[in-house]
Amino acid sequence: MTAHMQRREFLTLLGGAAVGCPFAARAEQSGRMRRIGVLLPAVPDDPVWQARLGAFLQGLAVLGWAIGRNVHIDIRWGTPSADEIRKQAEQLVALAPDVILAGGASSVGPLLQATRTVPIVFAIAADPVGAGHVDSLARPGGNATGFTIFEFSIGGKWLELLQQVAPGVTRVAVLRDATQATAMSVFAAIQSAAPSLRMEVIPVNLRSAEEIEQSVES
Incomplete structure (x- = not known):
């Protein structure tokens, strides 16, 4: 995967639906185990983030991704500490995942500092353009894309x-x-x-x- 992937290509791995052929099915046919990294800015027993993580894993299962069969998931809890998030981001990138899910806006910056090649999908970001995470909402550019929760206009x-x-x-x-x-x-x-x-x-x-x-x- 290159640093300048299109938005749809980023979301394909997480969403499991490429044009013409489900990505999960292709992964099984190739025999290759896909690897997804997840960085969450919270402690492991945080009930809110536990619920969000559960919903994410459930969504993957519905789309045909089974842990241990066609996908391996590395989960890192960064806690609210900026230093800890940065440390976990570096460790996660070192595992060479196919894509990384950034659970919160505070996770995106450290991940982008750690890699400019591994695709990063952020689930929540108030101002990804203003923060410098993407070039624009229409054309994110680089290796990060995702969802914003606010339209400033x-x-x-x-x-x-x-x-x-x-x-x-x-x-x-x-x-x-x-x-x-x-x-x-x-x-x-x-x-x-x-x-x-x-x-x-x-x-x-x-x-x-x-x-x-x-x-x-x-």
């Missing part, structure tokens, strides 16, 4: 909705955490939509509940 829609609810409003304060790439991307969409709505947006930077209360009161 909705920020402009929020401003439109506000104008409909309160037509007389011309100045809007936007509370944001300037240290978060996601917050900055949403604000950029709001700021871009403001001129056409004849509205002025004022950024208010904050990082705690106390700062939110102070900003609202002022």
